[in-house]
Amino acid sequence: MTPDLFGRHRAVLPDWLALYYEDPLEITHGEGRHVWDAAGNKYLDFFGGILTTMTAHALPEVAxxxxxxxxxxxxxxxxxxxxxxxxxxxxxxxxxxxxxxxxxxxxxxxxxxxxxxxxxxxxxxxxxxxxxxxxxxxxxxxxxxxxxxxxxxxxxxxxxxxxxxxxxxxxxxxxxxxxxxxxxxxxxxxxxxxxxxxxxxxxxxxxxxxxxxxxxxxxxxxxxxxxxxxxxxxxxxxxxxxxxxxxxxxxxxxxxxxxxxxxxxxxxxxxxxxxxxxxxxxxxxxxxxxxxxxxxxxxxxxxxxxxxxxxxxxxxxxxxHDLQGNARRVGGLLLERLRAVAARVPHVREVRGRGLMIGVELTRPGTEEAAPEAASAVLEEARAGGLLIGKGGGHDTSALRIAPPMSLTVAEAEEGAAILERALRSV
CATH class of the missing domain: 3.40.640.10 (Type I PLP-dependent aspartate aminotransferase-like (Major domain))
Incomplete structure (x- = not known):
């Protein structure tokens, strides 16, 4: 995002209006399960505008x-x-x-x-x-x-x-x-x-x-x-x-x-x-x-x-298009893939969810103590790898939230899981 737009945002909008990322992202357009930013970078979208882009970006039937x-x-x-x-x-x-x-x-x-x-x-x-x-x-x-x-x-x-x-x-x-x-x-x-x-x-x-x-x-x-x-x-x-x-x-x-x-x-x-x-x-x-x-x-x-x-x-x-069935099938594969990844990452306490609504909770290794700084770091690393995800949890926001459009393909699920694995390992 251009620094000018960030400065304008901060000058006229509330301080409590949260932005993701140290360098906030301006999304300019999307198609299917992907979006692009103002610099032309392409991202696989695993958050869908907070679970709002349910079917796909720029779905022709809706447009x-x-x-x-x-x-x-x-x-x-x-x-x-x-x-x-x-x-x-x-x-x-x-x-x-x-x-x-x-x-x-x-x-x-x-x-x-x-x-x-x-x-x-x-x-x-x-x-x-x-x-x-x-x-x-x-x-x-x-x-x-x-x-x-x-x-x-x-x-x-x-x-x-x-x-x-x-x-x-x-x-x-x-x-x-x-x-x-x-x-x-x-x-x-x-x-x-x-x-x-x-x-x-x-x-x-x-x-x-x-x-x-x-x-x-x-x-x-x-x-x-x-x-x-x-x-x-x-x-x-x-x-x-x-x-x-x-x-x-x-x-x-x-x-x-x-x-x-x-x-x-x-x-x-x-x-x-x-x-x-x-x-x-x-x-x-x-x-x-x-x-x-x-x-x-x-x-x-x-x-x-x-x-x-x-x-x-x-x-x-x-x-x-039976997107509920697709959420069950592709979501089940993604959930199992992420659980396999989590077994090798000490920061991951739990991978939970159902369908295309998956949470990955992070803690400090060997403890039950939430790790919000780790969640923020994974969010940044995932973006650097071309994947957008969300955060959540209790007041500590130490869970990653994964909720792609429900038309997600198996290949895109595998791609997103691989990016997220690298981001989790980097922490």
């Missing part, structure tokens, strides 16, 4: 749909009938698994989660929310208030009373030594004990796989066990699928389906990948919950025609 819609009308607000919005809502409602579903579109995952919290608290007449430790749900005032990751929660002030539950991180914490069944039982007992000390919460909000938290997840079935406890007390379950939805985990179309033995969540939020770069988020809920608000509301930019056209084209491509 064509956006261009054609832009040539007709870009925007009219929700005050008018909107055919692309209705069509995408119909598809999402059908895919959600929620009976009698209603869909409300927003412009981001943060706004989607904010809306879900509004619906839950209004429906249950309670401002108490259960959330998971190490979680992340966005940067709005209410979303920050239910974020359990210290590094992304800048204030303790909140319109909500939030109580944090065990279970989102399988291999750390007081129950890490237990087997999966014992771990789940202990977390359920903890939840029951917590509920015995508070007034009835409105909802539990949880990511099936914690994104910013470093792609951590509980044993399959934990949220199903939670659901039994919640259902007995009329507490809603909100599944934050902003990063896990649309088949990215490979095994399931939605992350909650790994925990769906007792039926779907009451509310599902989504964003990121559905727009393939366009600003699309949304909430799906049962009609009685979605319709519980007793005042008028609109969305100026949620569901605007051009973003809905992109979402429809992108979703059609994903389903027609």
């Amino acid at each position: 064509k749909a956006v261009g054609e819609q832009a040539g007709r009308i870009l925007h009219s607000s929700t005050l008018y009938l909107n055919r692309p919005m209705v069509e995408l809502a119909e598809r999402v409602a059908c895919l959600s698994g929620i009976p009698d579903a209603r869909v409300f579109f927003t412009t981001s995952g943060t706004e989607a989660n904010d809306t879900a919290l509004l619906l839950a608290t209004a429906y249950r007449r309670s401002n108490t929310i259960l959330a998971m430790r190490n979680s992340y749900h966005g940067r709005s005032f209410s979303a920050v208030g239910v974020t359990g990751n210290r590094g992304w929660s800048p204030t303790s002030l909140s319109p909500l009373q939030t109580l944090y539950v065990h279970g989102g991180v399988r291999t750390r914490g007081p129950y890490a030594h237990l087997d999966d069944r014992e771990f789940t039982d202990a977390c359920v007992d903890d939840l029951k004990d917590l509920l015995g000390h508070t007034r009835a919460p409105a909802a539990l909000i949880a990511e099936p796989v914690q994104g910013v938290g470093g792609f951590t997840s509980p044993p399959d079935g934990l949220y199903a066990a939670f659901r039994e406890v919640l259902h007995e007390r009329d507490i809603l379950w909100i599944a934050d699928e902003v990063q896990t939805g649309w088949g990215r985990t490979g095994e399931h179309f939605w992350g909650w389906q790994a925990h769906g033995q007792n039926g779907p969540p009451d509310i599902v939020t989504f964003a990121k990948g559905i727009g393939n770069g366009m600003s699309v988020g949304g909430v799906v809920a049962r009609a009685e919950i979605m319709n519980c608000l007793d005042s008028n509301s609109i969305s100026t930019f949620g569901g605007t025609q051009v973003t809905m056209a992109a979402g429809l084209a992108n979703l059609a491509y994903l389903l027609e």
Whole structure:
């Protein structure tokens, strides 16, 4: 990136607006699973604009749909009938698994989660929310208030009373030594004990796989066990699928389906990948919950025609080309390849994930102590080798986040794994 642009960025944008790399990168264009910077360097993209470029960069089907819609009308607000919005809502409602579903579109995952919290608290007449430790749900005032990751929660002030539950991180914490069944039982007992000390919460909000938290997840079935406890007390379950939805985990179309033995969540939020770069988020809920608000509301930019056209084209491509199956197959190969690499690198504590959502946690060799400086060094080395990845984890950000577009090929997975191996060995 040119120093001039970096200086201009720092002069007019907030100090807390994070940039990757010591020499920040300006991405100018992309194609498929690759992007190019302002200097003409080519990179294999294993982060997809934070899991947002879900299918591919410059996907012709999406570009064509956006261009054609832009040539007709870009925007009219929700005050008018909107055919692309209705069509995408119909598809999402059908895919959600929620009976009698209603869909409300927003412009981001943060706004989607904010809306879900509004619906839950209004429906249950309670401002108490259960959330998971190490979680992340966005940067709005209410979303920050239910974020359990210290590094992304800048204030303790909140319109909500939030109580944090065990279970989102399988291999750390007081129950890490237990087997999966014992771990789940202990977390359920903890939840029951917590509920015995508070007034009835409105909802539990949880990511099936914690994104910013470093792609951590509980044993399959934990949220199903939670659901039994919640259902007995009329507490809603909100599944934050902003990063896990649309088949990215490979095994399931939605992350909650790994925990769906007792039926779907009451509310599902989504964003990121559905727009393939366009600003699309949304909430799906049962009609009685979605319709519980007793005042008028609109969305100026949620569901605007051009973003809905992109979402429809992108979703059609994903389903027609079975990108969920590709995430399962290619993601499984990549996961095993990285685990083989990790076995030879002392800094790597764990390689985890499913589908094309993989976390590599780094620690100081021979200890359980996080190594954020090692994560930063690997990020830099990977870029030097032509690979873009992300970071995450608890407040120490010592996990590498790997989430390529879901059309990733086997050859590209091998190429990326080889670059990452060299970067890990360099540390």
